[in-house]
Amino acid sequence: xxxxxxxxxxxxxxxxxxxxxxxxxxxxxxxxxxxxxxxxxxxxxxxxxxxxxxxxxxxxxxxxxxxxxxxxxxxxxxxxxxxxxxxxxxxxxxxxxxxxxxxxxxxxxxxxxxxxxxxxxxxxxxxxxxxxxxxxxxxxxxxxxxxxxxxxxxxxxxxxxxxxxxxxxxxxxxxxxxxxxxxxxxxxxxxxxxxxxxxxxxxxxxxxxxxxxxxxxxxxxxxxxxxxxxxxxxxxxxxxxxxxxxxxxxxxxxxxxxxxxxxxxxxxxxxxxxxxxxxxxxxxxxxxxxxxxxxxxxxxxxxxxxxxxxxxxxxxxxxxxxxxxxxxxxxxxxxxxxxxxxxxxxxxxxxxxxxxxxxxxxxxxxxxxxxxxxxxxxxxxxxxxxxxxxxxxxxxxxxxxxxxxxxxxxxxxxxxxxxxxxxxxxxxxxxxxxxxxxxxxxxxxxxxxxxxxxxxxxxxxxxxxxxxxxxxxxxxxxxxxxxxxxxxxxxxxxxxxxxxxxxxxxxxxxxxxxxxxxxxxxxxxxxxxxxxxxxxxxxxxxxxxxxxx
Amino acid sequence: xxxxxxxxxxxxxxxxxxxxxxxxxxxxxxxxxxxxxxxxxxxxxxxxxxxxxxxxxxxxxxxxxxxxxxxxxxxxxxxxxxxxxxxxxxxxxxxxxxxxxxxxxxxxxxxxxxxxxxxxxxxxxxxxxxxxxxxxxxxxxxxxxxxxx
Numbered sequence: 269x270x271x272x273x274x275x276x277x278x279x280x281x282x283x284x285x286x287x288x289x290x291x292x293x294x295x296x297x298x299x300x301x302x303x304x305x306x307x308x309x310x311x312x313x314x315x316x317x318x319x320x321x322x323x324x325x326x327x328x329x330x331x332x333x334x335x336x337x338x339x340x341x342x343x344x345x346x347x348x349x350x351x352x353x354x355x356x357x358x359x360x361x362x363x364x365x366x367x368x369x370x371x372x373x374x375x376x377x378x379x380x381x382x383x384x385x386x387x388x389x390x391x392x393x394x395x396x397x398x399x400x401x402x403x404x405x406x407x408x409x410x411x412x413x414x415x416x417x418x419x420x421x422x423x424x425x426x427x428x429x430x431x432x433x434x435x436x437x438x439x440x441x442x443x444x445x446x447x448x449x450x451x452x453x454x455x456x457x458x459x460x461x462x463x464x465x466x467x468x469x470x471x472x473x474x475x476x477x478x479x480x481x482x483x484x485x486x487x488x489x490x491x492x493x494x495x496x497x498x499x500x501x502x503x504x505x506x507x508x509x510x511x512x513x514x515x516x517x518x519x520x521x522x523x524x525x526x527x528x529x530x531x532x533x534x535x536x537x538x539x540x541x542x543x544x545x546x547x548x549x550x551x552x553x554x555x556x557x558x559x560x561x562x563x564x565x566x567x568x569x570x571x572x573x574x575x576x577x578x579x580x581x582x583x584x585x586x587x588x589x590x591x592x593x594x595x596x597x598x599x600x601x602x603x604x605x606x607x608x609x610x611x612x613x614x615x616x617x618x619x620x621x622x623x624x625x626x627x628x629x630x631x632x633x634x635x636x637x638x639x640x641x642x643x644x645x646x647x648x649x650x651x652x653x654x655x656x657x658x659x660x661x662x663x664x665x666x667x668x669x670x671x672x673x674x675x676x677x678x679x680x681x682x683x684x685x686x687x688x689x690x691x692x693x694x695x696x697x698x699x700x701x702x703x704x705x706x707x708x709x710x711x712x713x714x715x716x717x718x719x720x721x722x723x724x725x726x727x728x729x730x731x732x733x734x735x736x737x738x739x740x741x742x743x744x745x746x747x748x749x750x751x752x753x754x755x756x757x758x759x760x761x762x763x764x765x766x767x768x769x770x771x772x773x774x775x776x777x778x779x780x781x782x783x784x785x786x787x788x789x790x791x792x793x794x795x796x797x798x799x800x801x802x803x804x805x806x807x808x809x810x811x812x813x814x815x816x817x
Numbered sequence: 818x819x820x821x822x823x824x825x826x827x828x829x830x831x832x833x834x835x836x837x838x839x840x841x842x843x844x845x846x847x848x849x850x851x852x853x854x855x856x857x858x859x860x861x862x863x864x865x866x867x868x869x870x871x872x873x874x875x876x877x878x879x880x881x882x883x884x885x886x887x888x889x890x891x892x893x894x895x896x897x898x899x900x901x902x903x904x905x906x907x908x909x910x911x912x913x914x915x916x917x918x919x920x921x922x923x924x925x926x927x928x929x930x931x932x933x934x935x936x937x938x939x940x941x942x943x944x945x946x947x948x949x950x951x952x953x954x955x956x957x958x959x960x961x962x963x964x965x966x
Contacts, residue, residue: 426882426925428826449925456822456883457925464884476924476931597950600921 335514335525337504344507347373355380360483365391367469371511392472392481393444424450426457426474441490443482447475455490458482462495468502509603552709553781554716562715566655581613654718661711664744668704671747675700678751685753688760695760699747699767706740706774713777732780736773743770823881827851830929843933846895852877855895858933864941872900873936874912875929885923887964888932889913904946907939911956913963915949920964 335343344363352362354377368391369376380387422436423429426449431439442448449457457474461467471487473480484503488496508514508525516525551559583590585606592599597610607616679693713733720726743766751759831854834845846855854875860866872891878884889912890902902908907915918927918935949955 426826427822428829447926453822453883453925456880460880460883474925476922476926478924 333527335527337523340504340507340514340525344504347371351376355384358485360485361388361393363484364393364469364481367506367510368392371507392470392479393483422448424448424453426450426453441486443473443480443486445473445475445478445480447473447478447480449474451490458487458491459495462487462491462499462502466502468499469506551712553778554712554719558716558719559712562658562718565651566658581610583608651718654714658711658714661707661714665704665707665711668700668707668744671744672700672704675747681751682756685751686756688756695764695767696747699743699763702767702771702774703740703743703747706736706743706770709774709778710736710740713781716781729777729781732773732777736770736777739766739770739773742766822883823877823879824851826882827877833930840930840934840937842937843930846872854929855891856929856933858937858940860937860940862941865943865946866903866940869903870900871903871940872898873933875932882925882927885919885927885964886929886932887962888919888936889963903940904948905940905943906945906947906949908949909952909955909959910948911959913955913959 347366348359348362351366351373352359354373355362355365357365365376365380365387366373369379376387420436421433422431422440424431424440429450429452431450439452440448440450441454453474458471461471469481471482472478473482487499491499505516508516514525514527554562581590581592582588583601583604583606585601585604588601588603590599590601592610598607598616599610600607609616675696679696682688682693682696683690710733713729713736717726717730717733720729743763746759746763746766749759828851831845831848831851833839834848834856839845842859842861844857846857848854854877856873856875857870858873859870872895874887874889874891876887878886890908891900892902892910892912893900902910902912909915914936916922916935916939918932
């Protein structure tokens, strides 16, 4: 690979605006000299150079689309209609099936045609033609509701109100499972499930042990408008929660979701730094999981965080924060339905009938507790080392905003005191933009360093970090300098070069870190696909970075 | 007092108990209204609780039977008889019970009588007279309503 090629590529990045610049010649040469030291670092990315055409965007960037609630609804409808057509069913059934298959329509149709009955059963939708018998007869029941037709007198087993033959048809309702109840009870039940328990796509028949899902149409025919609105809202929410390629913007007021098919589906939650939307703070290169941990740690002195630390754990599967405020140790994650033991956090199925007492943890717990105490002092010191650097950049980033204002003034000054046009002074604005972004990246590399276990790769990481740190400080200093009319051309060249250098150092660390996350996938999928970020199914994806908490 | 929905249903359930149509080992102790009932529960046959009688307190909220009733074991006296909370790995010393039937597994077709039967079999199948893990911590912070946990 030639570093020149890479430099050129970099130099004429589409959005730099340098193309318009006629005065670039001089600075170009000095810049190439300056980059010679980096050849080694670039060689590590030899694989990228094989590309026939320059990549349209930086490798660590991921294509994503922002989706509004309306987009999501349209998307859902389109999928539902398509599946309903493919498997020849109504939209309500198709929707329930899609939810069951987590919106994977290919898998749905494929599995469906293998055994339609089984698929419908599993999804809580029996085939209409073959009603299923009740799971268990209840002792207090005088007549079987299963056989009751809509013409016979009927007593609702929930509210005990009796209905005459004619009313049975108009006032009561049974799903295809045959469990009949009066409409009043259905309404109460559904409203309770929707408003109080925030359930939507997985509401089951009222009968104990009956897994028949109440379809959308049934729900909407029975509940009030207010509940209906909430129901739709919840359905939209589960669409995003269930869909591996979608994720809500983490900002509490933001209604938008982010969609990307480029991230490895099930890992979107964990490798989110590659995705950012308007509200989500960019915390690349550190992954969300550790950003969460870090922020929790940093806010350690606040009561809330202490409380979170003491009372919550993260679901081992989806990382949702869970509070256990009573009950036994058998936990079921409300979000992903993973069942685990609160004490040892292991899969519940390994416990069998251990009577809700997790004894596998007991002996280890004592040792762990003592160890933790001894280590805590050393850990605190280490933490403070990284925290101070992290906080330092956080602080500097705030000052950078002032710098932005100051630079704006300087730009006006430059236009007034020299013959530079508006477009020609934009280099200063760009320098501040790059600086601010690089600071963000740098800031998070310190949090990342805190969690990294020391190994050969971390040495390279730390070198890259030091290089970026130096570049950022240099650029920052350059921008702080007062301007004198006679030195403007020199200053402009310096700033432009430094900006390019900072950008490059920043790219290097982001790229290298991201590759580190996907080391094995990279080697095996080859140069062309490496940045597709789709781990090969045959490869046990191994992270170059070893994280410890 | 329970809502309109539950009145008829509770009245019917109460009637069945008063007419001695209750399951074996279950007796209605006290039901002054349609809000709070006390029932006695006994495990028949071979079990760790042979010869013991426990008392259950049922509190019906507004929307019973859409939502499960609050069910706890009683520690103290009812009409002159004193009751203890059974030692069981699903029963906390304050009487709170950890059973899916009373929580996510509740269905509106379940009744006071079917809850009692479930608890009876929960006691009958026990092999260890112990409290649940973390009992003291739980009891120290638990609200009086077991469903709020």
